[in-house]
Amino acid sequence: MSNVTQDKEGVSRRDFLGLAAFGTAILALLGAFAGSLRFVKSNVYYEGAKKFKIGKPENFPVGTTKKIDDKNVFIFSDDNGLFAISAICTHLGCIVYPTEAGFQCPCHGSKYDEDGKVIGGPAPRPLEWFEINQEVDGALFVDAGKAVPKGTKYLFS
Ligand code: FES
Known part of the structure; x- marks a missing residue:
């Protein structure tokens, strides 16, 4: 008898946890990338013509x-x-x-x-x-x- 549980579609708990960890890592990377986009635009305020x-x-x-x-x-x-x-x-x-x-x-x-x-x-x-x-x-x-x-x-x- 195997100690790996599987649901009806055949996804094991180990596979599910691996996918969840992978998905969380991808979300964290996307969040970090989106956060870094604010540095693309300069914080310097350009006034219009005087x-x-x-x-x-x-x-x-x-x-x-x-x-x-x-x-x-x-x-x-x-x-x-x-x-x-x-x-x-x-x-x-x-x-x-x-x-x-x-x-x-x-x-x-x-x-x-x-x-x-x-x-x-x-x-x-x-x-x-x-x-x-x-x-x-x-x-x-x-x-x-x-x-x-x-x-x-x-x-x-
Ligand atoms: S900005 Fe302070 S008195 Fe005008």
């Missing part, structure tokens, strides 16, 4: 404020011209929103005046101002990679 068009000057009537949402920049228009102020809080990078007094950060309460100067909270630096210039086709663009001194404006001609 220069972006905002349209023609006539799109910004005097006294208006527009936020370019996907670029996190406010465009202001006053009697003298246009200017661009970053909407990114200098504390930890949350997006500020405009208030009566200037700007407020929703994360840790930093407050900025209308020129982006820090007037409260933990922000270490004022909001950045960016250069606005005009392309040959007449469209305006903001260069968010080029900070300019506070008060720098694109002057209406």
Whole structure:
């Protein structure tokens, strides 16, 4: 009499355990392979271009404020011209929103005046101002990679 048990189809317990161990090993290898796929993609975050068009000057009537949402920049228009102020809080990078007094950060309460100067909270630096210039086709663009001194404006001609 044999001590190897077999079911009705003829698979022994030893064969079943061997297949289960093999299947488990294959699953573990597939899991390890799938886990290693995350290293194929770089963890470096590539930002989009720092220069972006905002349209023609006539799109910004005097006294208006527009936020370019996907670029996190406010465009202001006053009697003298246009200017661009970053909407990114200098504390930890949350997006500020405009208030009566200037700007407020929703994360840790930093407050900025209308020129982006820090007037409260933990922000270490004022909001950045960016250069606005005009392309040959007449469209305006903001260069968010080029900070300019506070008060720098694109002057209406
Ligand atoms: S991120 Fe704005 S106050 Fe902290």
